[in-house]
Each structure stands twice: as C-alpha cells, then as structure tokens.
Amino acid sequence: MSLNAAKKLIKDLKRKGHQAYMVGGVVRDFLMKSKFSDIDITTSAKPYEVMKLFKTVPTGLKYGTVTVLYDNAQFEVTTFRQDGPTSDFRHPDSVIYSDNVNDDVQRRDFTINGILMDDYQNIYDYVGGQQDIINKIIRTIGDPDQRFNEDALRMLRAIYFQSKLGFIIEEETKRSIRRNRHLIQELPMERVHTEMIKILKGEHLKTALESMIETGLDEVLPGLEKGIKYAATLDLMPYVDPFFALAFTLNNGIVPAEWPFSNIHRNKYQKAAELALKTKEFIDDVNLYHYGLEISILANKVNAFRGIAKHAEKKIIAAYEALPVKSELDLALTSQEILDFKNKKPGAWLGILKKQMIEDILLKKVSNDKNSLYKYLESKA
Ligand code: ATP
Ligand code: MG
Numbered sequence: 001m002s003l004n005a006a007k008k009l010i011k012d013l014k015r016k017g018h019q020a021y022m023v024g025g026v027v028r029d030f031l032m033k034s035k036f037s038d039i040d041i042t043t044s045a046k047p048y049e050v051m052k053l054f055k056t057v058p059t060g061l062k063y064g065t066v067t068v069l070y071d072n073a074q075f076e077v078t079t080f081r082q083d084g085p086t087s088d089f090r091h092p093d094s095v096i097y098s099d100n101v102n103d104d105v106q107r108r109d110f111t112i113n114g115i116l117m118d119d120y121q122n123i124y125d126y127v128g129g130q131q132d133i134i135n136k137i138i139r140t141i142g143d144p145d146q147r148f149n150e151d152a153l154r155m156l157r158a159i160y161f162q163s164k165l166g167f168i169i170e171e172e173t174k175r176s177i178r179r180n181r182h183l184i185q186e187l188p189m190e191r192v193h194t195e196m197i198k199i200l201k202g203e204h205l206k207t208a209l210e211s212m213i214e215t216g217l218d219e220v221l222p223g224l225e226k227g228i229k230y231a232a233t234l235d236l237m238p239y240v241d242p243f244f245a246l247a248f249t250l251n252n253g254i255v256p257a258e259w260p261f262s263n264i265h266r267n268k269y270q271k272a273a274e275l276a277l278k279t280k281e282f283i284d285d286v287n288l289y290h291y292g293l294e295i296s297i298l299a300n301k302v303n304a305f306r307g308i309a310k311h312a313e314k315k316i317i318a319a320y321e322a323l324p325v326k327s328e329l330d331l332a333l334t335s336q337e338i339l340d341f342k343n344k345k346p347g348a349w350l351g352i353l354k355k356q357m358i359e360d361i362l363l364k365k366v367s368n369d370k371n372s373l374y375k376y377l378e379s380k381a
Contacts, residue, residue: 003030005071006039007119009054014119016053018045019080019101021116021124028112031123031133032165041068041077042104042116046097050077063095080104089152089186102126109147109154110161111139136167144176152183156195159211163202169211177215184220189260196221197240205237222256223248234305241268242301249273249302268295275299281309283316285323285362293320324361324368328354331361333373341377353380 006022013020020043022030029036043050050056050066056077057067064079082103083092098104101116101124108114111132116124123130127141138161140147140154148155155177158169169177184192199208209232212218218228227247231238238246245268248255253273255266275283275291276299283296291299296316303309325331331354338353339346357376361368366376 002071002073003039005073006041006075009041009068009070009075009077010119012053013041013043013045013050016045016049018043018049019099020045021101021118023104023116024108024113027115027117027123028129028133030117031115031130039073039075041075042080042101043077044080044099044101045077046079050079064097078104081107083107083150086150089149089183090188090191092150106141108141109151109157111141112137112161112165112167114141132170136165137170138162138165138167138173139170140173140176144173145180148176148180148183152180152187153191153195155180155184155215155217156192156199159208159217160195160199160202162211163199163205163208166204166207168207174211174215177217181216181220184217189258192221193260196224200240200243206232206234222258223251223254226250231305238301238305241265241298242305244269245272245276245298246302246305249276249306253277268298271295272298272302276302276306279303279309283319285319286359288316288320289323289326289358289362293317296320325358328358330368331357331373332368332370333377337370338377341374 006026010020010022020041022039023042024040026036026039047058047061047064047066050068051058054068054070056069059065059067059076064081066077068075068077080098080101080103082096082098084094084096086092105114105116105126111127111129113129114127115129118124132139138158158173158177161167162169199205202208209228212228213232218225221228224247227243227250230250231243231246248269249272253270255261255270255273261269271291272295275287275295279287279299280303283300288296293316297313300309300312300316304311335346335350335354338350357366357373360366360376366372
C-alpha cells in the first residue's frame with residue numbers, strides 16, 4: 001500500500017476545496033513504525049463528489065464510503081460523519097454528514113484509531129491517541145458504556161487490538177466491557193465470527209484470552225468458554241482451527257449451531273472433537289482410516305494441547321501412508337470378483353462385507369491380497 005499515492009489523493013481532494021486526512025489503522029501503524037494493510041481516508045467531500053473526481057466502486061455508500069482506485073492502489077474514502085443513535089447495538093439508524101473533521105474523529109472507536117495525518121505527514125490528534133500509543137493503551141473515545149451500546153462489536157474489537165498490538169485495555173473501558181458483555185448476543189454471528197478469527201490470529205493472543213476471561217466475554221461466545229479458559233493457561237497458543245477444535249472438544253464435542261462456520265469447517269471441528277474424545281495417545285489404524293489424515297492430525301493437536309498426547313504429526317502421516325487400505329478402491333478384490341466368488345446377486349450384503357473386510361485388514365487379521373481375501377471369503381461362507 002502506498003503512502004505516497006494516498007498523499008497525492010489527499011492533495012487532489014484539497015485542490016478541489018475539500019478537507020482530507022488519513023485516519024485509523026494506517027496512522028496508528030505509521031506512528032508505531034509497523035506495516036499497515038489498508039489506507040482509510042476521511043474527507044469533507046460527499047460520496048457523489050468523490051465519485052465525480054475519481055474512478056470508484058461504491059462499496060459502502062450507505063455509510064458514506066466509496067473505494068477509490070488510484071495509482072494502482074485502492075483507498076477507502078469516507079465522508080466526515082456523525083453517527084446517529086443506534087437501536088440495534090450495531091448500526092447507526094442514520095448517518096449525518098459533517099463538515100467538521102472532529103465529528104468524524106469522535107464517532108471512531110478507540111483513541112489509537114482516531115488520529116489524523118495529512119499529506120505532509122502532519123499529525124492531528126483530538127483524542128489523546130498518540131499518548132495512548134506510547135503507553136500502549138486501548139481506550140474508547142468518549143464514554144465506553146455509550147460506545148459499546150452503540151456498537152457492541154467494539155468490545156471484541158478492543159480484544160482484537162490487544163491481540164494484534166499487545167496493548168492493555170484501559171480499566172474503565174475494561175469494566176464497561178464486563179458490564180455490557182451480554183450485548184454481544186445481539187450481534188449477527190457473522191460479525192462475531194469474523195472478529196473472533198481476527199483475534200485468534202493475533203501475536204498477543206494469550207493476553208487477549210486473559211482479558212476475555214477477565215471481562216467475561218468468554219461467557220457470551222457459544223461453546224468457547226472452556227476453550228478460552230483452557231487456552232489462556234497454555235504457553236503455546238493454538239492457531240485458528242486447533243483453537244476451535246480444542247474448544248469444542250472441551251465443550252463435550254458440541255459445535256453450537258449459532259456459529260456460521262462453513263460446512264467444511266463445522267464438520268472438521270465436529271469430527272476432530274469426536275476423535276479427540278475417543279482417543280488418547282494413539283490414533284489406531286481403524287480410526288485413521290475412517291477419519292482421514294487431516295482430522296487425525298487435528299485431533300492429535302487437540303490432545304497434545306490437552307496434555308494427554310504428544311504432538312505426533314510426522315508419526316501420523318507415516319502411519320497413514322502405511323495403511324494397507326485408504327479407501328474401498330484399494331481392496332485387492334473388486335466387487336465383481338467378490339460377486340463371482342460368492343456366486344450371489346449384488347445387494348446390501350456386499351457393502352457390509354466390504355466394510356468388514358476393510359476393518360479386518362486394518363486390524364491385521366487378514367492381508368490385502370487376492371489369495372488371502374479369497375480364503376477369508378471362504379471362511380465367512
Ligand atoms: P486493522 O489493522 O485491523 O485494519 P484498523 O484500525 O484499520 O485496523 P478497520 O476495521 O480497518 O481497523 O477500521 C478502520 C477505522 O475505522 C478504525 O481505525 C476506526 O477508526 C474506524 N472503525 C472501524 N470499525 C469501527 C467501529 N465498529 N466503531 C467505530 N469506529 C470504527
Ligand atoms: Mg484497516
């Protein structure tokens with residue numbers, strides 16, 4: 001992302017008589033000398049004026065945001081706004097455009113996200129954000145109770161910034177999260193899910209999990225309470241998939257329906273928890289076959305985090321590679337050969353027999369070659 005292109009864009013806006021600044025993550029990360037991902041620009045220009053001046057995509061018109069494509073980069077350009085009251089704990093009922101940049105700063109979430117920077121890299125800080133960056137503090141702009149009631153997601157955003165930056169959450173802000181934590185249940189789970197994943201990817205996850213416990217946020221995230229409490233005691237943090245699999249294992253294998261996981265992820269967590277609960281140190285060949293390599297590795301990670309198994313990814317891969325059969329297609333006898341040998345018509349019995357055969361091969365009761373399997377069939381007659 002190019003700071004220079006952003007400065008040029010700001011100059012263009014100013015030349016047309018508008019005010020414009022960089023704001024949010026880019027300024028925070030710039031002051032911390034760390035990498036930033038996207039550049040937000042706030043301007044007095046109304047969306048239609050921005051759209052007249054540049055090549056744009058109307059990504060968030062309802063809230064005054066357009067994406068500007070400029071110098072091979074893209075920028076989120078948002079009109080100064082003053083958010084009206086909210087009745088749903090997440091979206092302002094209306095947004096009011098403003099000519100005063102301070103209105104726009106005041107509607108932002110945390111002081112560290114409310115600092116402005118112009119095209120000369122001058123800093124304008126109306127909220128004490130610079131001092132909070134120096135002291136590594138996450139603090140709401142204005143009264144935290146009010147700010148969390150306007151948008152309950154901000155409580156999880158506080159945890160996210162802690163996980164990302166390693167800052168501490170200021171006491172009053174933290175107490176307010178504790179008081180208002182139940183409002184999380186009013187949010188659409190998609191937003192909670194997205195924020196939770198951002199939290200889990202942070203470098204300072206352990207501290208973030210500790211704050212979740214301290215504020216009681218763990219209690220309002222379906223099925224995660226035990227996982228959060230447990231993971232917070234670990235030295236090595238589980239990454240996203242192992243975290244969810246661990247949490248749902250500790251939740252008696254239940255993946256609450258509220259979480260909008262994709263079917264693939266839901267199945268992965270469900271199966272891994274099921275396998276983790278029924279195995280300890282060793283995942284035997286029968287389970288390895290039935291659950292497959294990916295789930296087996298995940299279940300092993302879960303049990304390693306639970307302290308009842310060793311991390312054994314390499315061993316599991318080797319055991320999987322060495323399985324005498326990995327699917328029905330690997331049977332040394334084809335269905336036709338079984339039918340011919342048995343001299344019977346196909347039916348449900350065939351599937352049942354093949355399953356039994358595979359199980360016995362995995363249990364090393366018979367080996368997977370034609371001769372042995374014909375003898376096996378004879379014995380089953
Ligand atoms: P990141 O590094 O995660 O991108 P960011 O600070 O840029 O951090 P964004 O989610 O990209 O965070 O939002 C950009 C800016 O918009 C924030 O810095 C903040 O000023 C404002 N903002 C975003 N979400 C909210 C919210 N829910 N309430 C108030 N202000 C918000
Ligand atoms: Mg951002």
